[in-house]
Amino acid sequence: xxxxxxxxxxxxxxxxxxxxxxxxxxxxxxxxxxxxxxxxxxxxxxxxxxxxxxxxxxxxxxxxxxxxxxxxxxxxxxxxxxxxxxxxxxxxxxxxxxxxxxxxxxxxxxxxxxxxxxxxxxxxxxxxxxxxxxxxxxxxxxxxxxxxxxxxxxxxxxxxxxx
Numbered sequence: 001x002x003x004x005x006x007x008x009x010x011x012x013x014x015x016x017x018x019x020x021x022x023x024x025x026x027x028x029x030x031x032x033x034x035x036x037x038x039x040x041x042x043x044x045x046x047x048x049x050x051x052x053x054x055x056x057x058x059x060x061x062x063x064x065x066x067x068x069x070x071x072x073x074x075x076x077x078x079x080x081x082x083x084x085x086x087x088x089x090x091x092x093x094x095x096x097x098x099x100x101x102x103x104x105x106x107x108x109x110x111x112x113x114x115x116x117x118x119x120x121x122x123x124x125x126x127x128x129x130x131x132x133x134x135x136x137x138x139x140x141x142x143x144x145x146x147x148x149x150x151x152x153x154x155x156x157x158x159x160x161x162x163x
Contacts, residue, residue, distance in 0.1 A: 001146070008143045012098070013085055015136040019078040026067045029056060052123045055115070063115070066108050074108070077101040081140075099144025105137035 025044045033041055048056045055063045077097055084092030113130055116122035 005143070005146060008139060008146070009085060012081070012136070012140060012143060015140070016078045016082040016085070019075065020082060022075060022078075023071060025056075026070055029059065029067050030064060030071070051126045051129055053126055054119075054121050055112075060115075062111065066111060069104065069108060074101060074104050077104070093147060097144070098140045102137045102140030102142075102144055105133065106141065109134040109137055 024040050025047055028036055028041065028044045047053065077100060081092070081097050081101060084097065109130065113134065116127060116130065
């Protein structure tokens with residue numbers, strides 16, 4: 001089980017690093033553009049144009065709400081998970097940060113993908129960009145449910161296995 005958890009953690013590390021950059025684009029949807037340096041605005045414009053992401057252009061209310069959830073809840077959890085993984089914090093293996101993050105991200109992705117697919121407006125390129133995030137959210141939930149087994153030594157010198 002240890003090697004399996006290490007593989008999941010390696011994949012999630014990449015994902016959390018990627019999610020750490022999400023505010024570069026997403027915050028521009030809910031905050032005035034004057035707060036952002038020109039290179040961030042250009043990056044967002046490149047993304048919107050390159051992937052034909054109509055939600056950033058039309059700004060439907062549900063999408064703005066999803067972005068707010070991402071910025072206020074998901075992004076801090078992603079950073080906490082990233083810190084816990086990289087710093088080797090013991091609480092990373094004993095908390096439900098992955099589970100909470102994964103469940104919230106899964107809900108966001110199902111909602112967004114339902115709109116993208118149902119509207120018929122989304123390009124294949126935009127859909128292909130979003131599908132992996134659904135998979136990553138499922139992987140984060142799985143990681144939140146799996147705990148590494150630990151072995152401790154009792155006062156009598158016998159090894160006890162805790163799960």
